[in-house]
Amino acid sequence: MTPDSGDSSEISTIDVAPSGRIVETLARREAIPSVKEQVDNAIDAARRHNYLIEQQSESVGEKITDARIEIEFPTTDDEEQDDAGEEQAEVEEESGDSQDRDNQPEEEPYIEIWDNCGGLSEDRHAIVLRPGTSASEEAEDLPQLPDAIGWAGVGAIRGAMSLGHTVTFASRREGEEMGHKATVTLDNYTSDETEIPLEPYEMEEGTSFIRIEDLTIALEEDFGEDGAELIEELASTYSLFLGGEFPGVREEDGLEPDIDLDLYVNDTLVNDRVQAKDYDWAFVPMDDLHPRTIRGYEVNPEKFDGISERLRVDFTVGLLRTKDSSKMGLTLYANRRKILDAETEKGLNRQFNFNSFNPVTQGRLCILVSIRSVEEPSDIPTTDEKDTLNFDYTTTKEILKAVGRLGVEYQRHSMSKKLPVPITKAYPRGHPQASNGGEIEDHNYSSDPNDLEDVGRKNITDKPGQPAESGRYNDFVEYPRVRDIINTHAELGIWCPTVLSPEYRPAYVGITEEIAEEYDIEPTKGYYEGQFDELHDDPYWLEDPIEVTDGPGEEYDTETKMEYLTELARLHARENVYYTGLPKFEDPFYKEQLVTAGASLDELEAIDKLPEELQPESPKKPEEPDEEDEETESEDRRGVISETTIDYILTTEQRSRIEDQHLPSDYESLEEADEEAIAQILRSVLEETEEAEEKLQSIQNMIQT
Secondary structure, three states, X not given: OOOOOOOOOOOEEEXXXXXXXXXXXXXXXXXXXXXXXXXHHHHHHHHHHHHHXXXXXXXXXXXXXXXXXXXXXOOHHHHHHHHHHHHHHHHHHHHOOOOOXXXXXXXXOOEEEEEOOOOOOHHHOXXXXXXXXXXXXHOOOOOOOOOOOOOOOOOHHHHHHHHEEEEEEEEXXXXXXXXXXXXXXXXXXXXXXXXXXXXXXXXXXXXXXXXXXXXXXXXXXXXXXXXXXXXXXXXXXXXXXXXXXXOOOOHHHOOOOOOEEEEEEOOEEHHHHOOOOOOOXXXXXXXXXXXXXXXXXXXXXXXXXOOOOOEEEEEEEEEEOOOOOOXXXXXXXXXOEEEEEEEOOOOOOHHHOOOOXXXXXXXXXXXXXXXXXXXXXHHOOEOOOOOOEOOOOHHHHHHHHHHHHHHHHHHOOOOOOOOOHHHHHOOOOOOOOOHHHHOOEEEEOOOOOOOOOOOOOXXXXXXXXXXXXXXXXXXXXXHHHHXXXXXXXXXXXXXXXXXXXXXXXXXXXXXXXXXXXXXXXXXXOOHHHHHHXXXXXXXXXXOOOEXXXXXXXXXXXXHHHHHHHHHXXXXXXXXXXXXXXOOOOOHXXXXXXXXXXXXOHHHOEEEOOOOHHHOOOOOOOOOOOOHHHHHHHHHHHOXXXXXXXXXXXXXXXXXXXXXXXXXXXXXXXXXXXXXXXXXXXXXXHOOOHHHHHHHXXXXXXXXXX
């Protein structure tokens, strides 16, 4: 890959004295992030080249339309070929057929990165070779790329020295007669002699390469066999530059890269390894639980009055149809470069308006965020390593709090015990009953670019569910109602999806074969089938549900009725009778309970009236307190457990886990829960029963005190 050396008679020098960083930090980066630093610089170079042409600030030739970056290093296959060559040489020597060969020493391992992204002029080679400098510092007289990805400004030589202690860099800017090359070692940064030769070098216009030798890494161990791990990482980090898409954001929003880039690792085109992540969103019509995109949310890191916002944030939030570990959690891009990929810890907590994320139970939650700098790339709130956000920055907090105001509404309903998986599976994008027509709901929060006083929309109000009269969260009433109706039907052993409106029936029946064939989607089982199988798994009489034309209404008290029908069937089994006067939808469950009680249906005497002696006592509902008594009792019991008490009894982890995952929907925090509610929570949550009883007793003692 390296061009042949040209005339080296005219040699100047450049000073590579470190600027702004301590030398001892040079060689302390992991291998793959260090390679990414070189890729960052090449991508920025191509985009900056085109940007300067657009700004007509400098004559730098033609626009780069087909950028190319090649990363080369010896692999296992190369070593096998070398071994084969040595074996052949031995055979030739033994047979006397060998020819004279140059006694060349075996080539040492190396890493070389070549690009055609515009090249650097002779006077700007120091940008690469002097630690702590950046293109913006070295070219303050030129318009700077506002959304560059090499914003840390310490990456090129620091990354290279982390891979090996001898670095050769060569570059030729388009339009220049000759390229230039310089070689630097780690010793140059630790000695008094920091000036190194910069010699002319014959190479193609508009190209650069960096060759790293005296490697400090093990290629196969750090890059994977034949570079497999490196290829996978590059395909993920640069997916938006290599053909990937950001779901929910429109083309006019500017997330499409402004260069066509091919990235190679040896002979492998990394573009082909970009996983076109087809986000299998759930478009659940109940409570409008389809994904949403907020475009153009604006943040100003320094909050200067009268100045337009300097960071643009676009984010898409929704539920996936099924749990997917490669997509769940938080995925975040900064200036199109992926910083977080399916992150399930950082940024997903109460500090940022989320509840604590549980990847086991909340694996359908998917949050995609893009941050772009409008004026200065250094405004991006990441660490210098660019592998995560800096969570101490005010900017980071403002961004994630905005995302959290929408994301928490989906997070609360991502647990299968609340919104069962068969319900989300029933509503793919292509289903005729998909919410919002199977499209991501789009909202533009950006400001008017012609109005400096306009800061855009700040209050995230476009959410699923219905705004609550009070409290932090929206109300969700539709899918719990549908879920409870299906549960009731499954318990009764009846099949009656027609009680639901057409858009809700897929939750009951799934994606039928007819719908699947007509709309070219995969069939699925409905929520009903799994519930029925679970509730009627023993080999009783009711092996299949009984279809009925009318089901119980919403006011049907399932638990009370089930208890009554069970007692009725037990009594009738003892008396050897069968009552025919029940509603059709209660008959299957009644019959199943008769069989469960040991009766043979064929031998029972049918009766159409129930004398008193064949009726069990009806389960009594607790008397309803009048409103005044209820208010008094609520005031007496709610708030009786202070926040201090809760913090004294429970650890922070226990309190967070209880409030996020186990607190009944009637309460927004533990401070609102009464003694009975906390007792129930503790018994169901804490791992040891004795511990639960001990903590409950402590709470009771403090209440009495």
